Amino acid sequence: MSAIPSNEEQLALCLADPEWRLANLYHILVKTRKPKPGEDPALVPGKKMLFKMNRAQRRFIDRMWNRNVVLKARQVGITTLICILWLDHALFVPDQRCGIVAQDEGAAKAIFRDKVKYAYDQLPDQVRKRFPLLKDAADELLFKHNNSSVRVATSMRSGTIDRLHVSEMGKISAMYPIKASEVINGSLPSVPDDGIIVVESTAEGREGPFFDMVEKAQKLVAEKLPLTVKDYRLHFTAWWQHDEYRMDPAGVHVSDKDALYFDQIEQTCSCKLDLGQRAWYVKTRDSTLLGSDPKMWQEYPSTPEEAFQVSGIGHYYAKDMLALRKRGGIRDVPVLDVPVNTFWDIGRSDGCAIWFHQEVNGEDRFIDYFEAHNESLGFYVRALRERTYIYNKHFLPHDAAHKRLSDTNQSTEEMLNALNVENTVIVPVITQLINGIEQVRKHLKGVFFDKNGTADGIARIDGYKKKWSQADQKFIDEPDKRNGCSEGADALRQWAQAKEGGLITLGHRNAKFSPPPPPDWRM
Numbered sequence: 001m002s003a004i005p006s007n008e009e010q011l012a013l014c015l016a017d018p019e020w021r022l023a024n025l026y027h028i029l030v031k032t033r034k035p036k037p038g039e040d041p042a043l044v045p046g047k048k049m050l051f052k053m054n055r056a057q058r059r060f061i062d063r064m065w066n067r068n069v070v071l072k073a074r075q076v077g078i079t080t081l082i083c084i085l086w087l088d089h090a091l092f093v094p095d096q097r098c099g100i101v102a103q104d105e106g107a108a109k110a111i112f113r114d115k116v117k118y119a120y121d122q123l124p125d126q127v128r129k130r131f132p133l134l135k136d137a138a139d140e141l142l143f144k145h146n147n148s149s150v151r152v153a154t155s156m157r158s159g160t161i162d163r164l165h166v167s168e169m170g171k172i173s174a175m176y177p178i179k180a181s182e183v184i185n186g187s188l189p190s191v192p193d194d195g196i197i198v199v200e201s202t203a204e205g206r207e208g209p210f211f212d213m214v215e216k217a218q219k220l221v222a223e224k225l226p227l228t229v230k231d232y233r234l235h236f237t238a239w240w241q242h243d244e245y246r247m248d249p250a251g252v253h254v255s256d257k258d259a260l261y262f263d264q265i266e267q268t269c270s271c272k273l274d275l276g277q278r279a280w281y282v283k284t285r286d287s288t289l290l291g292s293d294p295k296m297w298q299e300y301p302s303t304p305e306e307a308f309q310v311s312g313i314g315h316y317y318a319k320d321m322l323a324l325r326k327r328g329g330i331r332d333v334p335v336l337d338v339p340v341n342t343f344w345d346i347g348r349s350d351g352c353a354i355w356f357h358q359e360v361n362g363e364d365r366f367i368d369y370f371e372a373h374n375e376s377l378g379f380y381v382r383a384l385r386e387r388t389y390i391y392n393k394h395f396l397p398h399d400a401a402h403k404r405l406s407d408t409n410q411s412t413e414e415m416l417n418a419l420n421v422e423n424t425v426i427v428p429v430i431t432q433l434i435n436g437i438e439q440v441r442k443h444l445k446g447v448f449f450d451k452n453g454t455a456d457g458i459a460r461i462d463g464y465k466k467k468w469s470q471a472d473q474k475f476i477d478e479p480d481k482r483n484g485c486s487e488g489a490d491a492l493r494q495w496a497q498a499k500e501g502g503l504i505t506l507g508h509r510n511a512k513f514s515p516p517p518p519p520d521w522r523m
Contacts (some may be wrong), residue, residue: 004124011126018088026051026084027122029114048122054244056237057081065233066193069213070200071307072237073245073300078200082165083115086150087141089163091131094146098163099156101187103171111167112139112152154179157186162195164188170201173208174314175468177482180209193229200235203298203307205315207463207483211308218304238269239281239300246276247283254278265302294322314475315465316437316489320444321458330458333365333450339392340367341504342384345491346400346412352380353487355457355495356389359504364447364495369457371488377412381419392506394421395498397490398429425503427494434477439496460488 004024005011014020028051053061056076060068070078079100086098100116102108120128120141135142140151156164166172166183173180191197201210217234220227227233239245254262262273262281281300289295301307324330336358343355352375356368370383384391400412413424430436449458463485466475479486498504 004126006126015092015127015130018092021088021092022051022053022084024050025123025127026087026119028080028084029118051080051084051119053081054242056241059241060235060237061085063233063235064196064198065227066196066229067232068196068198068200068235069210069217069232070198070235070237071214071301071304072200072202072235073239073242074202076237076242078198078237079111079165079167080115082198082200083111084119086163086165087116087119090141090143090148090150091146094148096146096148096162097160098148098150099161099165099187100150100152101156101164101166101172101183102152102154103168103176105154107167108139108152108154116141116150116152155182155187156190157182159190160192160195161187161190162192164191164195164197166197166199168201169199169210169213170204170208172201173210174204177208177468177480184209197232199232203301205318205462205465206308206459207465207485214304214308234304236304238302240265240269240271240273240277240302245280245284245300246274247280249275249279252279252283254282258282268303294319314468315462316479317441317444317461317464320441321462324444324447324449329444329447330449330451333367333448333453335367335389336360337390339506340389341392341395341495343395343491343495343498344400345397345487345494351484351487353457353460353491354380354383355454355488355491356387357495362446364443364499366447366449366454366457368450369454369488371456371460377415378419381416381421384421391423393423393425393504395425395427395494395503397494398426400424401426425498427498427503428501430497433479436493436497439500440493443496443499457488457492460485461492464489 005014014024027048030047030049054077056072057078057080060070060078060081072078083100086100090096090098100108100111102111120131123131130145132144133141134144134147135149139153140149142149164187166187169180169183172183188197188199199210199213203211205211213232214234217232220231221234258278258281262278265271266273281296284300285291285293285296289299297306338358338360341357341359343357345351345353351371351373353371354369355366356370358365358367368387370380372379372383394416396413396416400416403409403411410418413426416424451458463483465480465483465485467478467480469476479489495504
């Protein structure tokens with residue numbers, strides 16, 4: 001139990017010390033068990049505990065900057081810590097606005113009720129009397145003594161926010177793209193340079209605002225540049241850095257494969273994983289997450305790269321790209337002295353994507369990728385020539401054969417031919433998009449991508465996802481074209497469809513595809 005001085009003078013001295021306050025003043029509500037299947041986590045009974053910082057929380061405070069992006073394992077207590085910090089700041093600094101953005105209304109209510117309001121209500125009587133409430137709403141505490149407040153909502157667009165925390169930005173990016181845009185364009189700019197922003201989440205796929213923020217912060221770390229007040233500092237909290245993630249190893253079998261994985265993590269991260277930590281990891285994966293390595297990497301990552309190793313739910317090629325990475329399909333791919341095929345997608349609006357491919361001894365090797373927007377066909381033809389490859393065929397989507405009502409009244413294929421791009425092949429149309437996606441999945445099993453030359457294209461494949469229906473609260477089987485990934489993914493689909501149709505051969509100009517005759521219904 002914390003010792004709260006009964007003497008007013010001694011209490012005033014203690015309250016002037018932020019470290020003493022964090023160690024002695026605040027209580028949190030800790031869940032006593034995991035929710036049952038279908039049970040609302042907010043309704044699981046909890047118990048009152050004095051807030052004591054764990055290793056991950058202490059490390060975050062020691063490294064906190066004006067702008068912070070936190071990639072973390074689940075349940076390491078970052079949101080709890082921020083709630084306590086924001087409440088403490090509002091209690092002791094006048095005229096402050098502290099905000100917390102949650103992923104949805106339910107999460108906002110739970111964070112406010114169980115973390116902010118609960119911590120205030122559990123203050124010792126002699127302390128709470130010093131900080132009376134002027135406003136006690138369902139989402140905000142406004143203090144009468146100093147006009148500071150703490151608010152939890154799904155948006156913080158209006159007014160200046162001195163302290164802002166965005167919880168589960170990865171989930172907001174994946175499921176609520178409009179809300180994510182509002183956070184980026186509205187909430188974050190509302191914080192002045194001398195304020196503090198904390199954006200945290202577990203990983204939710206290799207695209208979206210949260211992934212972009214983490215990637216940019218990682219680059220700053222790699223470049224070892226001094227941070228300005230506008231730069232985001234990366235904080236990564238691995239599962240093995242959390243003290244509670246261990247168990248009695250007795251009776252837990254750790255396979256040779258798992259032992260090798262743990263040894264590699266020790267070498268990569270310069271850490272030591274004891275038997276209790278290894279047992280906890282294996283049991284959590286096999287029992288809680290039903291043996292799913294991808295889920296474990298996402299929810300309990302060992303490294304920042306591992307956290308984004310698999311795209312989140314709703315991405316078309318998540319499992320396929322995971323399998324490709326596990327077999328080493330992304331690596332240095334040499335450019336050999338063999339002809340190069342190109343596969344195009346020419347967007348209806350302004351985008352065009354081109355994959356560069358070599359087939360060697362039956363292997364499909366992608367050596368290069370090019371993408372641009374708002375450019376003429378001549379621009380893309382120059383990009384082809386600048387690469388000095390020896391070209392075989394150029395595979396175009398079916399609508400490249402359509403005549404366009406323009407000054408030339410030519411199809412895209414005819415315009416490319418006029419620019420001396422020869423050996424063009426029109427890939428036949430498919431009746432359903434999902435059929436083409438399945439063909440990509442089928443043929444990805446043997447593909448190799450050059451990790452540098454096709455990095456942008458790989459990001460497009462990873463980011464190719466379904467639309468999120470706000471009304472139905474689920475992903476629908478229709479591509480989301482707003483994130484700019486559809487051109488790159490559709491260009492790759494031209495390759496899979498051409499491969500399925502037997503079109504990728506050393507051949508002559510303007511090869512045409514002849515579909516097989518329909519089956520005889522009488523046979």
